Amino acid sequence: MRRTTFDLDVLRTFSTGMELGNFAKAAERLGRSTSAVSAQLKKLEEQAGTPIFRKAGRGLALTDAGETMLGYARRLLELNDEAAAAVHSVELEGWVRLGLQEDFGESLLPEVLGRFARAHPKVRIEARVVRNAELLERVTSGKLDLALAWSDGTLTAHCERIGEVPMRWIGPAEGPPGWQAASGEPMPLASLEAPCLLRSAATRALDAAGISWRLAFVSPSLGGLWAATAAGLGLTIRTPIGLPAKVRPLAPETVGLPDLPKLGLILHRAEAEPQPAAARLAELVLQSVHGALREVLA
Numbered sequence: 001m002r003r004t005t006f007d008l009d010v011l012r013t014f015s016t017g018m019e020l021g022n023f024a025k026a027a028e029r030l031g032r033s034t035s036a037v038s039a040q041l042k043k044l045e046e047q048a049g050t051p052i053f054r055k056a057g058r059g060l061a062l063t064d065a066g067e068t069m070l071g072y073a074r075r076l077l078e079l080n081d082e083a084a085a086a087v088h089s090v091e092l093e094g095w096v097r098l099g100l101q102e103d104f105g106e107s108l109l110p111e112v113l114g115r116f117a118r119a120h121p122k123v124r125i126e127a128r129v130v131r132n133a134e135l136l137e138r139v140t141s142g143k144l145d146l147a148l149a150w151s152d153g154t155l156t157a158h159c160e161r162i163g164e165v166p167m168r169w170i171g172p173a174e175g176p177p178g179w180q181a182a183s184g185e186p187m188p189l190a191s192l193e194a195p196c197l198l199r200s201a202a203t204r205a206l207d208a209a210g211i212s213w214r215l216a217f218v219s220p221s222l223g224g225l226w227a228a229t230a231a232g233l234g235l236t237i238r239t240p241i242g243l244p245a246k247v248r249p250l251a252p253e254t255v256g257l258p259d260l261p262k263l264g265l266i267l268h269r270a271e272a273e274p275q276p277a278a279a280r281l282a283e284l285v286l287q288s289v290h291g292a293l294r295e296v297l298a
Contacts, residue, residue: 004047008080010040011073017041018062018070019290044069078287082119093122094277098285099138100148102222105129107242108148108292112284123277132197139268145278148285150197151264158269162286163293164262165239167201168249170229178232181211181256188216190225190234201260202237209258239263240296265289 017026017037027037045052052066062070100109113125128138132149139147140156151161171177179187187206191199206213216234219225229236230246237260240249252259267285274282 006047010044012077013037013040014044015073015077082115094275095124096278096281097126097144098146098281099128099130099135099144101150102129103239103242104148108288112288116281116284133195139270142270145270145274146282147268149266149268151266152197156268158272160267162265162267162289164264165241166262167198167237167260168240169252169257170236170238170247171250172230172232173246173248177235177250177255179235179255186212186214188234189213190217190228190236192225193218193220198237205258205260241292
């Protein structure tokens with residue numbers, strides 16, 4: 001059986017086009033003509049031996065094979081880029097201090113640190129998982145090199161808006177949510193200690209909808225909040241990123257809750273031009289976050 005060896009350059013064009021939602025934009029970003037991009041996509045289908053695109057109105061959508069190909073393309077490109085970084089930056093040394101929200105502690109941190117450590121074993125990373133206010137204070141005072149934080153409207157001197165994440169009402173994974181608007185009872189709210197951006201968003205949404213509520217559980221940590229929500233002590237509000245299996249997002253209409261706004265996500269840097277080790281870690285953080293956003297927005 002003849003082995004197929006996919007062209008990484010073609011896979012990068014394919015992945016970039018899907019990320020941008022437009023292959024003309026991909027051509028511009030990659031410095032290629034649209035005809036060259038079209039030729040690459042044709043080559044990819046030939047290598048795959050099956051259609052990866054289908055007609056969808058005036059545009060194109062992925063076939064099942066295309067969806068499978070996209071997942072593998074992203075994985076192959078990540079490994080390729082990791083290998084390139086490891087070879088080209090063998091002597092990268094130093095110390096990087098990274099701060100991030102609890103939501104990313106289990107879902108994003110192990111992947112990012114693992115990839116970085118494999119490629120740059122001489123760099124030492126100090127990671128701190130804390131609340132938003134402390135992240136901003138530490139990055140502005142120079143105690144952190146990078147901080148991944150929810151947006152409360154505060155902009156630091158060197159920050160990059162990554163995107164917006166939908167907020168969701170969260171209930172236990174098993175059984176009924178434990179509260180319905182039709183019951184006439186105040187909604188039991190489980191929350192982190194104040195100040196908390198998501199707690200404020202929840203109470204504003206409930207007040208605007210005329211739904212009475214009571215603070216049923218307050219926790220200093222996200223782990224405690226998940227335990228209380230899973231046990232049915234109250235409903236909470238978070239984003240879909242990093243949800244443990246014991247809780248689940250609720251469709252607002254099923255329990256009579258209001259829709260929620262989106263929450264901005266920002267990467268803050270202590271310096272305009274970070275040291276090479278910090279700059280490389282920032283790249284990996286952004287790659288991982290964009291991957292997580294693709295999953296929750298799919």
